[in-house]
Amino acid sequence: MVKHTILCVDDEIDNVDALERLFRKKFTVLKATSGKEALAVLDEHPGPVSLIITDQRMPEMTGVEFLERTLESHPETIRILLTGYTDLESVIMAVNKGQIFRYLTKPWDPVDLTNTVEHAIERFALGQELKQKNAELGKALDELKSLDVAKSNFMILINHELKTPLTSILSFSSLLAESNLNDEDKLMVNRITKSAERLKTLVEDVLLVVRAETNQLKIDMQSIAFTQFDESLSKDVNDLLQKKQQKLVSKLEPVTVKADARLIKQVMLRLIHNAAKFGEEGSEIHIESIRNGANLRFLVHNKGPHLPNSVVDKITKPFYIDEDVMHHSTGTGLGLTICQSILKSHQSQLQFKNTNQGVMVFFELAVG
Known part of the structure; x- marks a missing residue:
């Protein structure tokens, strides 16, 4: 003692x-x-x-x-x-x-003084213990930060190195597809190409998230007015809209905002993809921008099942997939994480709201 x-x-x-x-x-x-x-x-x-x-x-x-x-x-x-x-x-x-x-x-009074001294010593001892615990926590935090940096650097390195063999696979599978192949060989080459393309997309998505979280994401801020997004939809999204007989309804204000046009388009296209995936067949997907004071609010609204609060807290976290919400769909769970990472670099964030008509997802950008 x-x-x-x-x-x-x-x-x-x-x-x-x-x-x-x-x-x-x-x-x-x-x-x-x-x-x-x-x-x-x-x-x-x-x-x-x-x-x-x-x-x-x-x-x-x-x-x-x-x-x-x-x-x-x-x-x-x-x-x-x-x-x-x-x-x-x-x-x-x-x-x-x-x-x-x-x-x-x-x-x-000796008793009063003794009691006071005992309390004072207890306070000193607690202070010393707290100081030691804070020092230990500080050391642990430094170690966690070092591990986090190492993890991020490792992810960037590994994902970068994955691109080299992927490029070779895609190049040679493309050449192979142009060869005189029978139907069975063509099917196998097609599957190789699709799998490689999917892996390439995953690598690029992971790199984007890691770079955003480590402040290495390059942002080209410009004054731009977004008046349409549907012209940039991928073939997969257009096929999904056609399959589910969904209609995009756009109402975008020609208001200039400060943003990286390429990255914000990526956010909106991912949100439209989600809206199509989880929206009801034959429904409309509304894409709007509304002035809100010094900001412009961009929203995507689809008619479909509500998001439980427990899910809202998790769906922007990396690799989260809720099978009940996703209807057993496949995916990496990175889509909304990427959106959140991009918006964080724009001092914004995704927000979710259940409405009478379905689910609304929105974010705001500074007007300027």
């Missing part, structure tokens, strides 16, 4: 001796009969001092002045002030300048 050290200061030697006799069994007691001597004792003592008990009225240096001098050298030490008179101004000064734990009037 750690034996705490306390310093007792009083210009009357009898009082110092009385304090020593009261506490020497449980604590290491240092003594001084003036503020100047007490400062010297603190300078010479090698270990921490848990508690200082000092008289207020002393020649040359008052107790408050002494305690104030100790704040820089012993900031964690607990302080108790003994005063032989009820001077409110002096007590207030002690609290403000000396940062005392408690003040007691003289003559002190």
Whole structure:
């Protein structure tokens, strides 16, 4: 068990001796009969001092002045002030300048003083324990940050290296597809190409998320007015819209915003894809932009099942797939994560709202 050290200061030697006799069994007691001597004792003592008990009225240096001098050298030490008179101004000064734990009037009650000292030592011990825990947490946090950086660098390296063999696979499968193949061989080459294309898309998506999260995503901010998005839809999305007999209804305000046009288009196209995937057959998907003060709100609204609150909290996290919501569809769960990462770089974020007609997903960009 750690034996705490306390310093007792009083210009009357009898009082110092009385304090020593009261506490020497449980604590290491240092003594001084003036503020100047007490400062010297603190300078010479090698270990921490848990508690200082000092008289207020002393020649040359008052107790408050002494305690104030100790704040820089012993900031964690607990302080108790003994005063032989009820001077409110002096007590207030002690609290403000000396940062005392408690003040007691003289003559002190031994039981009251002992209890006060016990509480003060407990407070010091808790403070030391908290300091140690904070240091351990700080070290753990630094290690986590290092691991996070290493993870991100590893992901970037691996994904970059994956592109080289993928390029070869796609190039040679393309050449092979142009050869004189029978139907079965053509089917196998086609499957190789589709799988390689899917892996390429996954690599590019992961790279985008990692770069965004590590502030390495290149942003080309320009003033641009988005007046349509449906002209950039992929063949897969157009095929899905046609298969489900869905109709896109656009109502976009020709208002200029500050954004990276390529990245924001990617966000909107992913949101339209999601709306088509989860929207009802034969329904309309509304794409709108609405002025909202200094911002322009972009929204995609589809008619379909509501999103439970528990799912809303998770769907923007990487690789999250809820089979009930996704209707057992396949995917990496990166789509909305990518949208969120891109919008984060634009000081924005995705928001979700269940409506009477279905689900609305929206975000805002600064007008300018």
